[in-house]
Amino acid sequence: MTMEQTGEFQGQIAFHLTGAPGGHLEPVDAPVRPALLAPYRDLAALRYDYPVVLVEDSTDDACVCSLTALVDDLLRDSAPRGTEGERVRRAVLRAEREIRRLLAAGARGTLSDLWARAAPHLAEEVDHLKVDGVLADCDHELPRRVIDHAWRSVQRQKAWRFHADVDRLVQALSDVLRAAFIHSEPGRRPESLEAAFGSLHRDQFDFEMMSRLLGRSAPRDELPADRRERIEWALEVLRRQRFFDPPHGAELAQSAAPPFEYRFSSCADAIEAFRERLPNVVEFVKAMSIAELEAEGRYVSSQHDAFFQSFDENSLSRDDLARFPDYLVSVHGDESGAVIDLLSSGLPVKVLVETEELLAPEHFGVHLRSTQLASTVIGLMDVFAFQATSSSLYQLRERLLAGLRYTGPTLLSVFSGTAAPSSDLPPYLLSAAALEGRAFPAFTYDPTAGPDLASRFSVDENPQPELDWPLAPLEYADASLQRVVEEVPFTLVDFAACDRRYARHFARISREHWSDETVPVDEWLALHPAEAETRVPHVLVVDETDRLERLIVDARLMHAARRCRELWHGLQELGLAHLRVEPAPVDEAVGESVAEEPEAEVVVQAAADDPWIETPRCSTCNECTGINDRMFAYNDNKQAYIKDPDAGSFRELVEAAESCQVAVIHPGRPRNPHEPGLEDLIERAKAFQ
């Protein structure tokens, strides 16, 4: 190294340690982006997961569809091979691109609306799109919109089940009352009998006479007063429920109170609403339970009255609560304490925590707090934790829906990637960078997914989860315009480079001063501390003209990167990603010795002199029991055994053996040596010994 080079390197070291640029180093004052994000300048020209269609009235996993996937389906169905198909294909893909541009320009609307604006000449094609709904691009509103939509889809499924149960019970209880009325004296009055008939043959009957005949023995009311009161009370409670909207086709009665609201913007409001409604929930569950028993005719006053008298909120199980709508609470990351309190209550709440800021420039020490929130609630054991960035919400929609369907509390922690006003990247790229750089890793903790932490916790949703940092090939032309391809990691430092607020943590090295003394961030982090002191970390970025540059990184940001990597290691270990081992191979010697063991003898053969039956093989054909049902009998499985060998003759034993078609009766030796014809019988019995 020459004196000049030594001086340059000293300047780099100085910047790394102090953050003060000097010498040949230049401050980063123009926007840059990580080199790996260079190809993604114009998102509208790319085909990727967004925008998504929030499918109307959906109740299944397809409540959120990607525009790209829908267009692919459309092309598969309506663009035949050949020239004409190619023309349609190009026109449809142009329409898709135009929709993206419209959305990027701030347009809003449903798929069919925007399709009509983007491609009025393709109006027919839109009919082939199988779904419709509002289009949502990956912007700052996306997490709230997608999760609200998915939540409503799940609640719609719940409402369907809820109404099916309530309708069934209302119908069953109404039938009980109706039957009692028909059997009663008022039910057999002429006007009641006449009303029960259709109009066609009504004139053919004398309802007065019919009433006199039928009414003679009719009781005043066949239902005991307490049962009638109980059924009518349960019916009334079931009918005036306020938990779900009335089912499709039914109208809300004018006198009925409006349904409860289940969406809240603060944890305290949600808890208060839950407590206020708890008496209604208790009353409703009690009414449903009574209705179930009454519908089955299994209500026993002596057994159930006392139970229902002491019925209160402590009697509710989690599955009882899961019948009702879940509370959806949307808060921002600064309500962590209240969120943990709410989640630890075990209530059926779905809490959306939106995070807009990950690396507060002035507080590196407390950064990544939202990551820690989701990790923290895992300690509550029965909370479903879902963490994702808005860019990955579509990919992870099934896990999101699983969280929304979970019967207990759920935390949905999402980084929306929008609060960095000084970033030039669109929200999609910024949130994707947070995921790639491990700044906001995606993970799921599903308490129902298995018996141990390894099966419940998953970090598989992250890119290359087995590595510290995901690697991707970077292709560029060097100074002599030769093609170069190298594997480049995407780290937290790359994520920070997206935001101008962190520019002071970087310094540009002009190309003529590039040297081997600077090393990529991931390599620098892997160095021994003593060696790291002799190197300076750098990151590859591109400027606005896509010119490749090296920025050296100061120690403060590298400290944050190191911490980020440690947190990532923690998540990997939590999911036992590193510890998953293949089952140990079976020791062949042991296997062989097991195989050589003789099988246990199951059929215990009685002494050869006693008669016996291979009972498990008896096919219940009644032959032997037909011969002598005191000697032969059936066991609990209705298979024959010898109940009493002395209850019949040897002849009957031999005849039973001969008539048994599966030959499972063995007569043994004669018990009475004086029985006539023994010689012949013994000869015949030989075939069955």
Place this chain on the structure above:
Amino acid sequence: MTPLLSQCLLHMGEDHHSLEDYEGGVPRWCNGCGDNAILAAVQRLCRGEDLSLEHTVFVSGIGCSSRFPHYMGTYGFHGIHGRAFPIAEGIKMARPDLNVFVNTGDGDCCSIGAAHWIHAVRYNMNLTVLLHDNFVYGLTKKQASPTSPKGLRSNTTPRGSYLDPLNPLSVTLGVQSASFVAQAVDWIPQVLYDIIAAAHRHRGFSFVRVIQRCPEFMPGMLDPWLQDPSKTLLLTHENGLQLAPELSRIYTNHREHDPLDIDAARRLACSDDEIPVGILYCNPEVPCYEELRGAGQARPADRIRASLEAELDKFTVWPAGVERAAA
């Protein structure tokens, strides 16, 4: 998972049943008849699954086997010839919560009821079907049935039957939406029980052909298989039939068969000499008709009325100047 309170209360009052609870009248089948073995296996299944008596119904057509519902202590419907399937389907549509079994014979199912049989397979409703196949019309004192062996001399075929027998397994496996097809024999009671239990647990149309003896009119017909266990091919699989060790020793002719492999199932169904016993095909993914149609949903009168009004409104001629929505 915490159970619903109402379910707890319902289970609290439930009685556990013994085999005798499922017994109805005294069977009037001949001694040695395979129907007895099927009856015993089904009663064991009901006890094993603790099926509620009032939530279980056996439906049959006409024939020896169709007397089955009389001998069960549950609900039953002794129907008319060949019509067990539509009756059972109607019951299932109206009450999908019931355990519905169908007992039908080779004449009842494969002759007069063949059209219903084919469509019942296609509808794939959650029914457990036991085809009691004794190769003959026994109740009418020996008439040839569709499954009678070629050359059988009977009251209706005095010169011997002219046609090869119909194969109920290959027919069922050829119908779209077949979801469970198995074959059992009445003389291996444990396997018979296991197969019927698997059929009952399958969600869909479970078709079990039970080859059974008719000692009165077809004596000796099945003796070669009774006397030589190696002629019975037991189909085993981790998702199918698993044999107890004592049975493995007696029936040494086993084959590993994946019940999801329909091509192999069709080849096995056409075996001539060996009788394949086990689950030939089982696909739990085939949708059930009653679920597709939302059977069992309560349809309150006010909701039906509202739906009808909405439909009829589509054809209403509104007076000029009256907005449709406002009317």
